[in-house]
Amino acid sequence: MAEEDGTVIYVPGNGAETRTWVIPARRMPWIRRGLKGGAVLLVLFVMSWAYFAMRSLHIDRLETRIRELEEDAEQVEVLRATLEQLESRYAQIRALFGSGVDGIASEVWLPPPAGGASRSDDDQNSTEPTAWPLTQRGFVTRTLLEGEAPDRHPGLDIAVPADSYIRAAGAGVVQEVGDDPVYGRYLVIDHGNGYRTRYAHANLLLVTEGTAVRRREIIALSGSTGRSSAPHLHFEVHLDGQPVDPLTLVQPPA
Structure with a gap:
């Protein structure tokens, strides 16, 4: 078709x-x-x-x-710079307290960066928390108050300038570190034999969880973090889970 x-x-x-x-x-x-x-x-x-x-x-x-x-990458760079500042600050602390005059060991013991001991105090391994938890006397503003919240106060408040040196009351192992709305930056040391101590309101923590510390070792710098109106150290002593009056174990230096 x-x-x-x-x-x-x-x-x-x-x-x-x-x-x-x-x-x-x-x-x-x-x-x-x-x-x-x-x-x-x-x-x-x-x-x-x-x-x-x-x-x-x-x-x-x-x-x-x-x-x-x-x-x-910018945040990592900021973190790197912050870590360098902390390391430098820690090195300065060690330089200040690593040794005393004429080779005599200083009153404060700090661990070397790579670990190991830098001094040999007779009592640096004593676990009983009886050492004053600061390198200075400070001023006790509040003592232990038993009872129920909000009046209950389970420890000792010691007024000191910000960035004062906080030290371990006895040898032990850091059991807990954290940042709490009430305690601010804090850490807890387990001394064995039922004793534990708490150090609160710090500006800077110099140890981490699981760190073995010695008596009078610098562990933090004081501050006013958490529920605090001024720089101070809040120091607690617990025996078998119950708070005890720290002043029955530690005494301010003369």
């Missing part, structure tokens, strides 16, 4: 004269091929656009991740 001529009719929307074109039958195959080719090109265009759109989205995500990594 022979292919017939095609007809295209154009009807203008403004009421103008209708126009008609006759497409010869011999051109119809070419027109169909052209339409198919156009459809293929349109599909390829849409696929290419979708591909590049996805690539653009991927690039945006990569740029966001790069910015996040750069911010993380």
